[in-house]
Amino acid sequence: MCGRFAQFETKEEYLEFLNAGVEFVGVLDGEPIGRYNVAPGTRVLMLNQRDDKLHLDPVNWGYQPAWAKESGRTPMINARVETAAASRMFKPLWNTGRALIMADGWYEWKKVPGDAKAKQPYFIYHQNKKPIFLAAISRFHADALDAPDEDGFVIVTAASDKGLLDIHDRRPLVMTRKACLEWLSFDTSPEHAEQLALDCGIPADEFTFHPVGKAVGNIHNNSAAIIKSIENPII
Structure with missing residues (x-):
């Protein structure tokens, strides 16, 4: 799954790395975004x-359509790549709301055997420490003065494999640059987007990870210190 990530570089750095060749509408101020602990329920640049x-629009991380809210379902923050394109909840977002979340890495918590309450957080990132782009699907009204309650996005997740399986059995779908550009394009059909999602994720063995302190568990902690490797993790 993906329940916390970091988005701390400048907008320019992300866009330059993506090298989309598509005109960007917005202000590039050169200031780092500076979010080391992005949590669900907050607005995130999408x-x-x-x-x-x-x-780039600030959109709430989490999606809860009216029918889901009425039935008492909590907001969803992730969608499984294996089922999202056809599911009742996510198909409309998949068809018309594909997006990308810029990031520098994400966090997962590894369970301690025999102790259900003890978990060790890890920061996972590309081995070259370059920006990554997480596949997302969304529903939002870009021009609305007051965003409807239903507006939001979820991060698409895939099964972990190789070394990442040691941390968690799910991970965010990080797409290749070429796939990112096709994913965003309105010329890409929902069916082709499904193939991109299934076939064009960056392999797990291109990522690395290290243990971090428990401070990341508190959403009020937001500094570069929380991504630093610690010694003597509990697992």
């Missing part, structure tokens, strides 16, 4: 394409 141009 990259999306509208009218053949790229936009």
